[in-house]
Amino acid sequence: MGRSQATAHPDVVIVGAGIAGLATAWRLCLGGMKVTILDPNPARAATWTAAGMLAPVTELAYGEAHHLALTMKAAERWPSFAEELEAAAEHSIGFQTCGTLYAALDAGDATELKRLQAFHGTLGLESSILTATETRDLEPLLSPTVRSALIAPGDHQVDNRLAGAALITAVERAGVHIEHAFVTALDGGASWSAGRDNLSLPGFSKSGGFVSEAPRIRVRTDDGSFEAPIVIICAGSWSPLIAGIPDPARPAVRPVRGESLRLGPGSGESLAAARQPLVSHNVRALVHGRPIYLVPRATGEIVIGATSDERGYGTGVLAGGVRQLLDDAREVVPGIDELELIDTSAGLRPATPDNLPLLGPTVMPGLLLATGYWRNGILLAPLMADMLASYLLAGEQCPQEYSPERFSTPAGSL
Ligand SMILES: Cc1cc2nc3c(=O)[nH]c(=O)nc-3n(C[C@H](O)[C@H](O)[C@H](O)COP(=O)(O)OP(=O)(O)OC[C@H]3O[C@@H](n4cnc5c(N)ncnc54)[C@H](O)[C@@H]3O)c2cc1C
Structure with a gap:
């Protein structure tokens, strides 16, 4: 046509x-x-602002179990969609079956993750709890304070850009x-x-x-x-x-604003080493009660997100949002300090x-x-x-x- x-x-x-x-x-x-x-x-x-997580299990909130039929089916659709899209566009879209680790930074978090895993169990979702040693074996560069983690092996990612x-x-x-x-x-x-x-x-x-x-x-x-x-x-x-x-x-x-950051190896001398992502799974955690995630791209870039507020249609990036995301992310993966801040962005989630x-x-x-x-x-x-x-x-x-x-x-x- x-x-x-x-x-x-x-x-x-x-x-x-x-x-x-x-x-x-x-x-x-x-x-x-x-x-x-x-x-x-x-x-x-x-x-453009999104992190690209394809994460029906770790995105599930208590009280939203009725969303699962949709989100699980949507996740199943992604591998063939990605394959077809890459063939049509003739370039990679960075679809990765990387799984997601939800890290507990203190005893309270560890208790909460056990509760979450039990919730997943009642819904037949695949997740399990890892000890501190098992967690570090999978992700050696997580903060030494990590006590345990929940792993959701079916929660993946795509490079949304x-x-x-x-x-x-x-x-x-x-x-x-x-x-x-x-x-x-x-x-x-x-x-x-x-x-x-x-x-x-x-x-x-x-x-x-x-x-x-x-x-x-x-x-x-x-x-x-x-x-x-x-x-x-x-x-x-x-x-x-x-x-x-x-x-x-x-x-x-209605619009629900959110900021995300992109950190990357930049152009420094240690570029080759830095191109290895600091983590290999999507990593999530709660820091002082605030959710944070780090999503590693194959290029060494890490997407950090996300803030959430309702301030109408403004999409300016607030200094406080950037500071909060960086502070919280380095509590989970301290090595991000060595990366360059390459992009900040704010977007509006269309909420119903x-x-x-x-x-x-x-x-x-x-x-x-x-x-x-x-x-x-x-x-x-x-x-x-x-x-x-x-x-x-x-x-x-x-x-x-x-x-x-x-x-x-x-x-x-x-
Ligand atoms: C910080 C953040 C992190 C997120 N992370 C994830 C994630 O990890 N995984 C996930 O699944 N989702 C994530 N999301 C949610 C996801 O980004 C949105 O649900 C999704 O992008 C919505 O897509 P959309 O096409 O409906 O809207 P948008 O991407 O907002 O696109 C709307 C389009 O409409 C156009 N438009 C608006 N008005 C007009 C007009 N009058 N005329 C013509 N064009 C118009 C705009 O220019 C825009 O291109 C995240 C969102 C945010 C903000």
Whole structure:
């Protein structure tokens, strides 16, 4: 399919080219749809700031056991997705089956890790407790104060920045048109009213499959407009800010800011030695009650994260955030002092009221959401893209528990 054809009469316009939008665009395009994706700055935002952990076990919070079916399935999807993406983009995305170590720095932490491991056991999750000696045998450069650790051998990582770049290449090679434009508003489309009966796709024939003579939604940008029968909002934390979305369809998403740091060997004399990462697993710990993680890339770089606060839409990196992350990380791996600080970044996690994603149709015919991936967006994106593609290409329902409808409010009540 030629680029101009996709631009002139797209079947689908996707708003936002973070990992959610790019993965969705790729699957839809491979399925035969003509896709245009609009974003002034593709693959930056939270997709750029993230650490890239694919960690359903160690990311699991008490009270969120019902998230596991989704996150475990998402983790299973990653190896084949990574292989396919690397082949399409012709470069590595740094997918590593490295496992995760959760280190205990004091007796209280050690007790807490035992409790966590018991919780994992009740859910049938793979994790075990290591003694201090066993922990140091695996990770000799952890702080000597480490008392024990929990190991989750199935929690892995991908280099999210390489994955974002690879997705841009893959979608363009597949025929997706990426337009560097900022979406200001939607208008048009079929008339709508709130109600379950209206959760239908204007582009489907009765026999299944997509037809594109349906009413079109106009997507206005800072530089013109695009039209398509299907519009998918993948604008992360900014999704609710787009004008023209009727209140009952407005994404129930709020921004939760987080900072991450990248440390690396730099260009010093001991470069060859320093290129060996200081740790080989993803390492997590609690320091004075604050969670910290260090995610080692094969290049010797280490990603340190993450702060968490709710301050609206600002993405400036705060001095206090950098100081806290560095202080806490060196309590766990003192050797980070010898690395160069090569990058600081802040991103907005798109959070929903129940921490589950928003996936599928809204009450506005033709308008779909694929957002609200919260703190697991890198992990979830491939699976979510598959689900949306199955819906649009084969008419398979998206899981009801992720339906945007669950937060739908009557018109005018927001
Ligand atoms: C510090 C930090 C660490 C994290 N670590 C992990 C991790 O280890 N593992 C994990 O799975 N997840 C992690 N996450 C979460 C993950 O980054 C997000 O869930 C994920 O990036 C969400 O992807 P997205 O595409 O929905 O949003 P984003 O990546 O934020 O992308 C949204 C895109 O929409 C575009 N956009 C916005 N408004 C408009 C508009 N009006 N018009 C056009 N385009 C628009 C933006 O330019 C942007 O490109 C982390 C997040 C943070 C902040």
